[in-house]
Amino acid sequence: MDDLKNWFESHSFLLSITKYLVWIALILIIITFARKFIKKQLPDNSLRYKSQKGIEIIGYFLAILITITYFTGSIKDLGLAIGLLTAGITITLQELILSIAGSFYIFFVRVYKPGDRIEINGIKGDVIDIDSVYTTMMEIGQWVSSDNYSGRIVKLSNAFVFKGPVYNYSQDFPFVWDEFNLPIRYGSNIELAKEIVISVAQDYLSEYVKKSISDWKSVVDKYYIEDAQVDPTLAITITDNWIQFNLRYIVDYKKRRHTNHLLNEEIGKRILQTNGKVILASATFEIVKIPTVKFEEDKTKENKT
Template identity: 25%
Template sequence: MFDPAATSDPTTVQPFMSDWLEALVSTALLVLVVVIARAAVGRAIKRGVASHDLRRRWLVQTRNGLLLLLLLGLVIIWGSELRTLALSVVAIAVAFVVATKELILCVSGSVLKTGARSFTIGDRIQIKDIRGDVIDQNLLATTIMEIGPGKLTHQRTGRVVVIPNALFVSEPVINESYTHDFVLHVFTVPFKREDDWRTAQRALLAAAKHQCDPYLPEVRRHMKRISEQQGLDTPSVEPRVTMQIPSAGEVHLIIRVPAQAPRRGYVEQAILAECFEHTDYAAPKQPESAAADNPDTI
């Protein structure tokens, strides 16, 4: 690094100027020697070689050899200065990378999501605990309209989240709109083991079919077209209700229905409202006298 205080000292300036002056004189002498040598050798070749092809070959080889000799001489003469310059360039490059690390990661994340075609404007995505509809994206950040609260709801919170593209380098992205116009929507209804969950299962399936029947043929055509484009098997779009037992005392009914991407929340609420409109499927309460007589309930 250049130090003004050091250069103001005559004992420091004199060796510095002496080294540069010596390097410049050596460079001039080297160039002069190479020029004279090329002229002398070229004259000797032209006089001593009769064949035109051989003479041209010798002239070219001599020129290339002297040029290589000149480059080697310059490297030897300016070696210490080149090392100093290289160290300075490396230090500047390292400082630049450290100072702009986040910006570089953002640009890398933008290139990654664009190359992988992870999502487009209008898709509903989730990254870490952030979930929403993509409304804008650029080289440094992606803007989404937040959906929530939580992962099970499908209504907008009114908040906008700006996600730095650096997250796409290290975190997986969930695209809930991969099939675009229509999606397969899944939600869960929990019950206790003693509840009338079997009747609820039949009621949920009937409500799901009732809500999906009007647009089910259109969903089949859409899914078939997407499968042909992506080279995948056509998924079944029929509404279904499956059972899951997460613990000994619980039964979860998993409902999967096709729905238009922006109306998945509406379809879910319509199915739940139709199913639970007249009954809650809870287990009947035992009379207090019967509970007292039965020691297993204590």
Template identity: 25%
Template sequence: MIFTLDGKYTGEILMTIAIIIVAYFIKKVLLKVLHQRITDSTSFYRVRRIINYVVFAISALLIGGIWLKFGQSFSTYFGLISAGLAVALKDLVVNMAAWIFIMTKRPFTVGDRIEIAGVKGDVIDQRLFQFSVMEIGNWIQEDQSTGRIIHMPNYKVFTDHLANYTIGFEYIWNEISILLTFESDWKTAKRTFLDVAEKHTLHLSQEIEKKIRVASKKYMILYKNLTPIVYTDVKESGVQLTIRYLCAPQQRRSTKEAIWEDILNIINESKTISLAYPTMRMTLDSKKNGSIHEME
């Protein structure tokens, strides 16, 4: 079959092609001009995304107007098309509705660290039907990047719990537990470990207080103590001291490493503080010819 332009819809076809071509060149020209003017890559990414959406929406409206004529049959055609789309493209429609929710309510945005549907990562892209995250954790410890990009359908914001590490309050609580022997001077160790935690995190206190005041206008965030604290507990093998402190999500591993290195140096130099570890004690019973009498 040879396609000709002598049919009933020749004008509509030509106008549709013309709109697509014009929209394509307008988008290219705008992006080229803005690329020269915007030096920040993050800002250019957001502007490019907005331009893509706007050009697509305007083109779709113009093409729809051409084919539907906006005449008396518009409501009939629109009803039939809507019903068909709702059935055949259910997932796409839900993803688009979720995209509108994401764009308006802003549960997360590009650059935020989130956890959803069992996946943790930094949001690196948002699109009409899906968003992408740079995965963290999984087989990698301390919430560092795995190098994998995970693409998630937008509707996940409706069906799964969403945790945002960044929005509102930009810091998280982290804990480090140190198990000392019962013979250790745990009181001195507790004071020393607190000094170490403050050394690495105390400079954040004023900044965090400002951010909490801002966040409390939108969320019920009521932290009374923002400075590091050390808790004491007793375990089977010794006295456990737990350092609790605030840090940025992306700095969880680096701050933990710095604190641990200082703690290890303190323990190595101290004669009264020792790390506890699993041990076994055996007692020889002389009455039973040197046989083992007790084991723990």
């Protein structure tokens, strides 16, 4: 018994570390089981995700609190311990600290949330997860055109919210303005061409206009911004080669490419139905006249030879 007692006394630090690791492991186990329980019980994806993140944050806070109190010996030394700990690791773990701070900033300020389409640090995509260090995105663009998924999942440090602009396509106002140019050949029936473009725009974009009116009003009320026109607008520009129609319209940020396709397809069909009254222009060149070249043979040189 004396030998056993002496062994425990000589290995008190080892036992202390073991007890600390047991407490940390117990907290991690409780977090894991709580997350699984909530995942099964809550049917709503948004509520389930937020609850899981809340449990994770609480668990991390308890682990930090136990670490500080365990090695300082008293909760009274919490402020001093935090100060010393922060001073010691700030230089070596700057990016990690900034990432953790960024996660709190994203959560409380609501910079973006899972499901939003954002562009940050030159990367564009849909946010599919936010943890204490990284934001996970499904990438859009790169080698594929328009707003299609590339198939790559990108993990981006939360610290980037402090280092540059964050473009959010869906927060407050889930619509974007888009436009395309339509070249009309000189000599075409311009009024008929205008009627076709405006009619197609009204047929295909009326639903987006109705939905965006109330959302845009909320944006105007919330921010210092002037009111904007959400109805489709057509601008005409005369160029050296053709008359250019510019159609500007509002559309759901997830349906920009598909809507652009529908508008171009329907406008093209209706222009063909005009039987030549409206003709699309192109950048081909037309040779009007080939100049005549006169060639006279010098016969004097032939006689000398």
